[in-house]
Amino acid sequence: MSAPAFLVPQLPPLDSTYGAWLVSLFVETILYGMGVLQTWIYFASVGWPQDSLSIRLMVCIVVVLETLQVTFFFRSSYLRFVQNFGVLTAEIDWVDSAQLLSSYLGAFAVRLFFASRVYKLTQKSPSPFAKIGMYGIFVFAFLSVVAGSAQTAWTSIIGSFLKLNDTKAVTTVQAATSLTCDLLITLFLCIFLTRQKGDIKKTNIMMERLIYEAINRGTLTVLASGINLILFLALPDTFWFFLGLAPSSKLYMNSLLATLNNRQRIRDQVASRLDKGWNPIPMGSMGHTIGGRSMRPLKFKAHGNDTKSNFDGDISIIDGMRNKSIEVICENEAMGVQVVVQRQAPV
Missing domain, CATH: 1.20.1070 (Rhopdopsin 7-helix transmembrane proteins)
Structure with missing residues (x-):
């Protein structure tokens, strides 16, 4: 067979x-x-x-x-x-x-x-x-x-x-x-x-x-x-x-x-x-952009030292403020990552 x-x-x-x-x-x-x-x-x-x-x-x-x-x-x-x-x-x-x-x-x-x-x-x-x-x-x-x-x-x-x-x-x-x-x-x-x-x-x-x-x-x-x-x-x-x-x-x-x-x-x-100290942002060089790119991906919230007022806006608002701490929320929506960074605004 x-x-x-x-x-x-x-x-x-x-x-x-x-x-x-x-x-x-x-x-x-x-x-x-x-x-x-x-x-x-x-x-x-x-x-x-x-x-x-x-x-x-x-x-x-x-x-x-x-x-x-x-x-x-x-x-x-x-x-x-x-x-x-x-x-x-x-x-x-x-x-x-x-x-x-x-x-x-x-x-x-x-x-x-x-x-x-x-x-x-x-x-x-x-x-x-x-x-x-x-x-x-x-x-x-x-x-x-x-x-x-x-x-x-x-x-x-x-x-x-x-x-x-x-x-x-x-x-x-x-x-x-x-x-x-x-x-x-x-x-x-x-x-x-x-x-x-x-x-x-x-x-x-x-x-x-x-x-x-x-x-x-x-x-x-x-x-x-x-x-x-x-x-x-x-x-x-x-x-x-x-x-x-x-x-x-x-x-x-x-x-x-x-x-x-x-x-x-x-x-x-x-x-x-973040625990290693403040990392100042060169505020004068930032304006509305960082490195030539729009600041839209970043959200800035400034907290006053003597008041409880909060300011949500772009760098132009924060740039004119003194003695403020800045909370920077770095978001990358595409990759799903959000990092909160604190900065001390230069006086």
Whole structure:
């Protein structure tokens, strides 16, 4: 009796197929555990009740999608290594397609979140470069999820891992658009957070912390997308590309939750500098702008020493006052950070 067509006399060695599969499952499971911890921290912290409904809903959607993805991955692994133990097959089961689609949808949701942060940073910028980059992020994020959905449908139709090379075109588009989108998000966050800097030292420290977080987030996701693309093209008919593909969605999940959870840590780091004494503002050089930028992102409240009157307004009001303490609220709405800084107005 001849062996079924899907049995694998011609499969590559196991270390480049099921071996790579198990390694990627191991790495993904570790990252998922880190994501679960980040999720618990988010729900237990003050960020959950203070965030808008859209952010809370997005967090729930990402966590559910990533939980489904890792569940489908385990189900597929159990099918191959337990139920079909000793029978090496290249057949693609429905759970393989389901976990792939869950991964792409979860990554898309996270990209939309960071794209919205870039949008808030650039929406008032007159630069055409800002507009082109902002819309480019949304376009590449959309193309990535569309190509991923097409890839999922195609792999389900061909029904065999031995024919994955037939999906090279759509897989390359998916990986390339993911890589480009992540690069643009990281680049624009760094550029426009840098432009938020001015003459206030504490504000600059906060911006530097946010830039550092953006670079860390972007490096990991870009690296995963790059590994997926390179290994898929360089080593066809193997599963080595799983090393970039499988953990990528968990990296997105962790980057999202870490960004939300680190807001309080950034506030505390900047606020800890307040106990080291007054940091005077060069009032004469500020006028209505700081570093050539509008003072609209900053709110100033001056408290008189001999009266209880409060003055809300711009620098021109405070500039003419003497012997006043100034409370500066440094806000970065896009990244969700607010730091209160006290200044002593020069006499």
